[in-house]
Amino acid sequence: MTPFKIISLIIVFSIQFFNQGFAHYDFKVRYGDSQYVMNELIYIFGVGIVPILEESILDNRALFGGYCDPYSVSWKQSTAEQENSQIVWVSDKPLEVCKRGISELKNQPIATPSTLRTAWSYKICELITSDNKYISYALEHHKIKDTSNEPEQLLKVYKLFYPAKDEDIDLLENLRKMKIDNLMNWPLIFRTLCASEQWQRI
Amino acid sequence: MNLSYLTLFAVLFFSSGCFNSGWNTSLNSDYNKGDYREVMRQKCIICHGDYNLDEPYELVKKGLIKPGVPEESKIYRILKGVNLENNHQAMPISYDWSKEETQSIHNWIKNFDQYAMSTRSNLALKKKSEFLNDKELYHRCFALLVRNRALYKNDIYKKIENEEITGSQACDLIIDELTFNKQDIVESDIGREVLKTLYGIHQSWYQEYNLFRDDESWGAFEIFNPASLSFFWLDLIKKNAPVNQLLQGTHDYLEIRETIFPNDRLLSYNIGGVENDKKSDYKFAYGIKSQNKISHWQPRTIPRGELIGFKKRTPSKNDFIPGIVNGRIGQIEINDLNIRKRAAPIHQGQGGGLMGSEVYLQLNTGADLGKTFDGGLKLPRKWSQSVIGDFFCRKLPVVEVLDIKSYVKNDSSVSFQTNESCMQCHGTMDTMAGLIRNLEYNYSIDRGRELNNLQTTHFYVHKTNDQLPESIISESDPLYHLRPKTGRFVYRDLSGNHTDIKIHSLDELGKLITQTDDFYHCLASRYLEFFTGLQIQPSLIYAKNKDQMELFLSHQLLNLSTHLKKTQSLKETYSFIFHSELFRERHFQIDENF
Numbered sequence: 001m002t003p004f005k006i007i008s009l010i011i012v013f014s015i016q017f018f019n020q021g022f023a024h025y026d027f028k029v030r031y032g033d034s035q036y037v038m039n040e041l042i043y044i045f046g047v048g049i050v051p052i053l054e055e056s057i058l059d060n061r062a063l064f065g066g067y068c069d070p071y072s073v074s075w076k077q078s079t080a081e082q083e084n085s086q087i088v089w090v091s092d093k094p095l096e097v098c099k100r101g102i103s104e105l106k107n108q109p110i111a112t113p114s115t116l117r118t119a120w121s122y123k124i125c126e127l128i129t130s131d132n133k134y135i136s137y138a139l140e141h142h143k144i145k146d147t148s149n150e151p152e153q154l155l156k157v158y159k160l161f162y163p164a165k166d167e168d169i170d171l172l173e174n175l176r177k178m179k180i181d182n183l184m185n186w187p188l189i190f191r192t193l194c195a196s197e198q199w200q201r202i
Numbered sequence: 203m204n205l206s207y208l209t210l211f212a213v214l215f216f217s218s219g220c221f222n223s224g225w226n227t228s229l230n231s232d233y234n235k236g237d238y239r240e241v242m243r244q245k246c247i248i249c250h251g252d253y254n255l256d257e258p259y260e261l262v263k264k265g266l267i268k269p270g271v272p273e274e275s276k277i278y279r280i281l282k283g284v285n286l287e288n289n290h291q292a293m294p295i296s297y298d299w300s301k302e303e304t305q306s307i308h309n310w311i312k313n314f315d316q317y318a319m320s321t322r323s324n325l326a327l328k329k330k331s332e333f334l335n336d337k338e339l340y341h342r343c344f345a346l347l348v349r350n351r352a353l354y355k356n357d358i359y360k361k362i363e364n365e366e367i368t369g370s371q372a373c374d375l376i377i378d379e380l381t382f383n384k385q386d387i388v389e390s391d392i393g394r395e396v397l398k399t400l401y402g403i404h405q406s407w408y409q410e411y412n413l414f415r416d417d418e419s420w421g422a423f424e425i426f427n428p429a430s431l432s433f434f435w436l437d438l439i440k441k442n443a444p445v446n447q448l449l450q451g452t453h454d455y456l457e458i459r460e461t462i463f464p465n466d467r468l469l470s471y472n473i474g475g476v477e478n479d480k481k482s483d484y485k486f487a488y489g490i491k492s493q494n495k496i497s498h499w500q501p502r503t504i505p506r507g508e509l510i511g512f513k514k515r516t517p518s519k520n521d522f523i524p525g526i527v528n529g530r531i532g533q534i535e536i537n538d539l540n541i542r543k544r545a546a547p548i549h550q551g552q553g554g555g556l557m558g559s560e561v562y563l564q565l566n567t568g569a570d571l572g573k574t575f576d577g578g579l580k581l582p583r584k585w586s587q588s589v590i591g592d593f594f595c596r597k598l599p600v601v602e603v604l605d606i607k608s609y610v611k612n613d614s615s616v617s618f619q620t621n622e623s624c625m626q627c628h629g630t631m632d633t634m635a636g637l638i639r640n641l642e643y644n645y646s647i648d649r650g651r652e653l654n655n656l657q658t659t660h661f662y663v664h665k666t667n668d669q670l671p672e673s674i675i676s677e678s679d680p681l682y683h684l685r686p687k688t689g690r691f692v693y694r695d696l697s698g699n700h701t702d703i704k705i706h707s708l709d710e711l712g713k714l715i716t717q718t719d720d721f722y723h724c725l726a727s728r729y730l731e732f733f734t735g736l737q738i739q740p741s742l743i744y745a746k747n748k749d750q751m752e753l754f755l756s757h758q759l760l761n762l763s764t765h766l767k768k769t770q771s772l773k774e775t776y777s778f779i780f781h782s783e784l785f786r787e788r789h790f791q792i793d794e795n796f
Contacts, residue, residue, distance in 0.1 A: 072509070163341065
């Protein structure tokens with residue numbers, strides 16, 4: 001190969017590299033931001049899960065995207081609001097606070113999906129669905145009964161995660177098979193639905 | 203069999219076919235009636251197979267559609283339920299239309315060009331019409347703007363279910379919730395969430411170079427909210443004011459917040475401060491007098507709590523620092539000799555609306571404390587760079603070497619001024635920076651927290667002298683900051699038009715910026731990214747040899763940008779997006795293999 005050919009090849013590869021490096025467009029898969037994810041989970045499982053969200057999402061807000069407001073109030077307003085060393089959630093809108101300070105203002109409104117986000121999402125769902133009190137809250141609050149009309153009850157749970165979407169019949173059928181002693185295995189069903197990030201997609 | 207029998211047979215045959223098909227279709231009532239393509243397929247194309255929706259302009263050529271004017275479009279005039287064509291058989295013959303279906307056709311023709319562009323999207327993206335239904339569309343808007351779930355008990359949701367409105371119209375209604383009462387407060391819960399979301403989106407657009415230098419001036423953020431730049435945008439929505447007002451004026455905004463909690467927590471609690479630091483334990487200081495006595499002042503501080511409104515600030519006596527000190531780096535002691543006695547307004551902008559506001563200047567000048575500018579090495583060029591990035595979505599250089607030849611000084615002692623390629627950036631930055639030459643970045647005091655004093659940063663504004671000769675670029679001019687405030691707008695836009703104009707104020711610069719197409723391309727690109735996840739560089743519009751995907755995406759951006767420049771309305775821009783097919787796409791992903 002002559003030097004001329006080698007130089008030509010280098011130029012061609014450089015141009016290709018250059019073109020790729022300066023793509024005119026890109027696309028981000030759209031997942032709801034941190035606030036959206038927290039609001040959805042609180043709607044389903046109740047405000048009791050806030051300590052879990054605080055340690056998972058608020059500590060990693062950049063992963064989930066969405067702005068926060070350093071001038072908003074924190075639910076850790078004063079020691080008077082702590083009982084037996086447990087933080088008591090006293091505000092109905094506590095989730096806007098920038099837990100990591102003013103630099104969080106530069107979080108992107110929409111975060112790119114990432115392995116870390118997926119891992120945190122799974123961990124959150126695992127923590128919530130491992131605790132019976134949150135499952136009981138969801139069943140009771142959303143009037144899901146254990147024994148009657150399984151497809152109807154399953155659909156209710158499905159709609160908690162996908163309120164506007166048509167039902168996924170295959171998924172519902174698979175969920176219906178999740179039973180222990182002929183009773184629905186609600187923790188597993190909730191975990192299965194919760195852990196799939198598809199419900200976060202908007 | 204003669205011809206008339208043949209004709210009769212053919213008519214009966216095809217009529218029955220159409221009728222049957224129509225009957226069958228009428229059974230299929232569970233389709234998306236808000237999607238004109240589905241409506242056309244279900245109720246028109248079933249008989250009129252030559253209506254090719256993938257070639258929408260063929261329908262225009264056939265005289266069936268007049269883009270933008272449904273009432274003058276045959277295809278709409280003859281619809282049963284509309285029937286403006288009295289001497290024509292109302293269509294389709296076999297069944298009726300719902301209001302949503304006719305509305306869907308109306309919307310399609312009304313926004314025909316936009317839909318036609320999106321049709322290319324489906325072709326380019328190799329998609330079947332995989333669109334969200336109206337409920338899902340509303341859910342998407344709600345999730346984006348309210349960051350919560352659209353509850354079934356919501357009135358808007360019910361209207362969709364009752365087919366009173368489409369999903370896109372429901373999205374418009376979410377934005378409409380952002381209305382302010384006479385006290386400049388948003389009353390509705392949804393409106394407040396929309397306020398906060400838009401506040402968050404707009405503030406994320408600014409680079410704010412100095413934000414992370416807050417250790418130098420940690421009290422400053424008790425007075426200046428870095429995110430308050432959003433209010434310049436929100437005010438346009440609030441008043442439905444034209445976008446070109448964004449970069450005009452010297453005003454600033456006062457935020458209104460609400461909380462049931464004590465309003466005494468220092469912000470520094472969140473930036474490494476001591477837990478439970480209270481504002482009441484500290485005082486704002488502006489200088490040390492003899493015998494180590496500290497002068498204090500009482501500026502209005504940013505309230506705490508949920509953002510519920512904002513209004514233009516009316517200056518009060520609290521918005522003036524009585525005197526600010528020269529915060530030279532390494533200065534150990536400040537005495538009253540260093541205090542400039544002239545009171546300085548701390549919130550008044552320098553003109554040019556957002557880009558000349560105190561917050562934007564503080565966060566973007568990149569200037570060292572206590573130094574005047576000299577037109578050579580010392581210039582607020584970081585600010586110019588931010589203006590180009592923030593309002594044009596571009597990085598320097600934005601001109602060609604040929605454009606800046608007159609600014610190159612071969613005999614200059616400032617090395618970059620002798621170099622053409624350096625001046626390709628400096629020619630734009632340094633000339634623009636002349637407009638804020640008279641600012642000096644200062645501490646209020648260089649002693650802070652250990653004395654329970656709150657330290658802040660401000661601009662000292664030197665009074666310029668119009669009697670002095672003008673100067674744009676110099677080597678090291680001790681009078682540069684006192685010379686008349688002149689600068690230049692040196693810019694070559696994406697379409698290749700070159701501008702090199704002398705300007706005298708930030709308002710003038712703002713006017714020039716908002717007259718360019720690039721400004722609207724940038725804005726359209728940002729909104730498209732937020733609402734759809736598609737990041738389209740404005741440069742794509744003018745790129746040569748575009749492939750089919752690039753062609754489609756550049757049209758999308760150009761369409762929105764043109765609409766934005768023409769209407770000057772942010773609300774209409776959001777609506778334009780909500781009503782586009784692109785926004786209705788279930789998945790926005792791009793097929794790279796196409």
